[in-house]
Amino acid sequence: MPYLTLKDKRIYYRRGGRVPAREAVVFIHGAGASSNIWLRQLSVLEEEFLALALDLPGHGQSEGEGEERVEEYAQAVLAFLDKLGLEESSLVGHSMGGAIALTLARDFPERVKKIVLAGSGAQLKVPPEVIQALCGDFREAIRVMGQYAFSLPSLNFPTGGGEAGIGKTSREVVVKDFVACDGFDIRPHLGDIRQEALVICGERDRFTPPEFSEFLHFHLPRSRLEIIKGAGHMLMIENDRAFNAALLRFLTQPVFS
Template sequence: MSFLQFNDKRIYYELKCIDSSRVLIFIHGSGSTSNVWKYQFDLEVNCDLIALDLPSHGKSSKFSKLSLDLYVDVLGALITQLNYKEVILCGHSLGGAIIQSFYFKNPDLVDKLILVGSGARLRVSPVILESLITDYEDFLNSLPFGAFSRKTPKETVNAYIKETSKVGSEVTYQDFWICDKFDVMDKTSNIKVPILIIVGKDDKLTPVKYANYYKEKVSNSEIFIIEKAGHMVMIEQPERFNEIIKKSTEV
């Protein structure tokens, strides 16, 4: 187990180390943990792999208040401590908001961005926010329809719901609230590093049009739309997802 000391707290991260000077860091989305990237640790690429648990998620310490700034600062502390020469950031949904925010704050520290089911703005339906406050069970029951393709096996869906339920309603609500306030549409054209956008064709939360926006605004961008996948594309179609990541990180 690896931990980052952050003030008086500890941040857990999973590490697959090949002693490379390059690193690919995975950031999970709302109500998730580093475990959502478990299939990506099968990747055979020429860089180290890291997936962290955001504050109050998974094995990381509990924090009294969560914010986008906190998440960005934690990512910055990890990057500073590990001191890699080349940093590739991969963020899913909320994780995409985090890595974009980190890039705009520290453009010289990032060599490539990979957005997975994310966008330049991440508005959240009031129905989702309300259900997280009033009926968490109803929120969990909605995930098979909202977060996954109908073609995804029930075993995959149920395993994710079991994992995300451990995070709890309060933390998940704060995550979605952060997403709802996120908007960098006025900055997108300032992205100067290569950016890869991966989206499931059946994604209802961050539809394909969110990905196409980057194609219009960022010259050095590439989009992959994965069939038979929804918002949780990296666990719904891990082989295809990993194939794309592998090709995009080759040097």
């Protein structure tokens, strides 16, 4: 899989699909994760799209130290798009990745065609005890969070933990990610985001519960809401069939005529 260089750091990304393709779709993972979470989506989209999923700086196989502001991660994604010569693309973001997608849609509307916000929110406040736990027994905190990320019926999901990439990111970067989430609040600007948006979440998401997605749907002028029954925060892994069906419908059909 390929790398590119941003600010003297090697950034890893996965690529599927033909070049040229009808359009590019860029997947952005959430806090402490990596491009691994999108494996089940890349294989589905590569028939019709140029599908790309990057490891954010400091995550997965990318070099870097992470960032404490969502805006800084958004700049990294923008530089990634520039490096690949992508003038316009659709963005699919999970959790913190959704915050990054929203930021890019607001600040660089000409670069973003559509957005998909999976298990995300307009504000991502983090309880202080979560940061404290991560600064304490890191492995135990990650273990508990990893279980919490999946809905109860799927706690024994055979490969979910590995695909989520939970626990493979350094303590320092994970803490920065949660600081970035805690400082994110795009609520006053949602009405200014004019791209078509798919807001999708798991019915049993305990990190970003359905109310977060309902709020996004209510305030984003051109959005569609889908709630995946029985799924938790890692909905794209837990029920990839339902997630992929909703994703393909959204990317190939207009939400509003």
